[in-house]
Amino acid sequence: MAPLLEARGIRAVRLGRPVLSVEEFSLGEREFLSLVGPNGSGKTTLILSLLRLIALREGTILFRGADVRTVRPVHRYRQNFAAVFQEPLLLNTTVYNNVAEGLRIRKRGGEETEASVHRSLERFGISGLRDRNARGLSAGESQRVSLARAFAVEPEVLFLDEPFSSLDAPSKELILRDVESALGESQTAVVMATHDMAEALRLSDRIAVMGSGRILQAGPPDELMRHPADEFVASFFGYETILRGAVEEVLEGSFLVSAEGRTVEIAGSAAPGSDVTFSLSPESILISREPLERVSARNRFAARIDRIIPAGFYFKVHLNCGFPLVSYITGHSMGLLDLREGEEVHCAFKSTAVRVLQMRGLQGGGGRQ
Numbered sequence: 001m002a003p004l005l006e007a008r009g010i011r012a013v014r015l016g017r018p019v020l021s022v023e024e025f026s027l028g029e030r031e032f033l034s035l036v037g038p039n040g041s042g043k044t045t046l047i048l049s050l051l052r053l054i055a056l057r058e059g060t061i062l063f064r065g066a067d068v069r070t071v072r073p074v075h076r077y078r079q080n081f082a083a084v085f086q087e088p089l090l091l092n093t094t095v096y097n098n099v100a101e102g103l104r105i106r107k108r109g110g111e112e113t114e115a116s117v118h119r120s121l122e123r124f125g126i127s128g129l130r131d132r133n134a135r136g137l138s139a140g141e142s143q144r145v146s147l148a149r150a151f152a153v154e155p156e157v158l159f160l161d162e163p164f165s166s167l168d169a170p171s172k173e174l175i176l177r178d179v180e181s182a183l184g185e186s187q188t189a190v191v192m193a194t195h196d197m198a199e200a201l202r203l204s205d206r207i208a209v210m211g212s213g214r215i216l217q218a219g220p221p222d223e224l225m226r227h228p229a230d231e232f233v234a235s236f237f238g239y240e241t242i243l244r245g246a247v248e249e250v251l252e253g254s255f256l257v258s259a260e261g262r263t264v265e266i267a268g269s270a271a272p273g274s275d276v277t278f279s280l281s282p283e284s285i286l287i288s289r290e291p292l293e294r295v296s297a298r299n300r301f302a303a304r305i306d307r308i309i310p311a312g313f314y315f316k317v318h319l320n321c322g323f324p325l326v327s328y329i330t331g332h333s334m335g336l337l338d339l340r341e342g343e344e345v346h347c348a349f350k351s352t353a354v355r356v357l358q359m360r361g362l363q364g365g366g367g368r369q
Helices: 043-050 074-078 095-105 110-123 139-152 169-184 197-203 221-226 231-236 331-337
Strands: 005-014 017-027 032-036 058-063 081-085 157-161 189-194 206-211 214-219 241-250 254-259 262-267 275-280 286-288 299-311 314-320 324-330 344-349 354-360
Touching: 005 043, 017 043, 017 214, 032 043, 032 197, 043 157, 043 189, 081 139, 095 110, 095 139, 110 139, 110 169, 139 169, 169 197, 189 197, 206 221, 206 231, 214 221, 214 231, 231 241, 231 275, 231 354, 241 262, 241 324, 262 275, 262 299, 262 354, 286 324, 286 331, 299 324, 314 331, 324 331
Parallel strands: 032 189, 032 206, 081 157, 157 189
Antiparallel strands: 005 017, 005 058, 206 214, 241 254, 241 275, 254 262, 275 354, 286 344, 299 314, 299 344, 314 324
């Protein structure tokens, strides 16, 4: 099936500086695609480009297979979409009028507008705010109005640009549930820009990681988590330990890498002498006060605790075992182990828990495995 929305070789420049260079972008029917990356990575610029709100220096955007540059006037193209931004951008009028505005612009009839507004207000739990002026609402209420306005027009594509970033945790959770419910009842596809990986993993069918105006890797969340393309992508999926070394010995089904003077066993194949960049997720690293001789993990090291950092429901434990490791442990485990900075402990991780990000010299060639 052809993509609903796609872009090919699009370039954007601001103040003489390239800010977007995307070779391929696609969005399927009813697909939820998240754009993740740090501030300045090009997420918002890509959304504005797809909405034709900024001019492209070159490239093609296709909607349902048709070049959007042929659509005149441009608002005929934009009427297929709705957008919600970090700032709700509400009009100085009632909540009802704000939600109805998109329908009026599309010249929907009065009865249809009334029914759509009522349904959208109910969907986001703000029927009681119908006659309130939108300028006097809280941040959470304002964003609910903005979402209700977007869903009321039943867009083919909904663009969300950091829509939850200014909300407190309880408000965000409630709105996320309403968005999930609304999407389940609609035919709408979504492109969401976010720096919150938890949001992206929760909602997305696919994730595209952006950096320096480019899409660095795109695919289903589990694929990107298992096989990040490089260190930058790995960092967005919680791989806080990224190491480099050289293959010193090849075993049956695994190989040994010398990294900062220690030997790490990695599942897979390699050629002796290959340079390897690899990563470990914090959840895969075990910590114990006693030697971990009875566990099946092939990688076992004595370590010193350098730092312990509270992180909500868990703790980040920074270890030094000849090379740095970061492990996540629960508050319950922290209490049982009674871990303290500066103490000596033991850690372990399986060879299958190691992700190879790059390997050079494999079988006499180069490139990532």
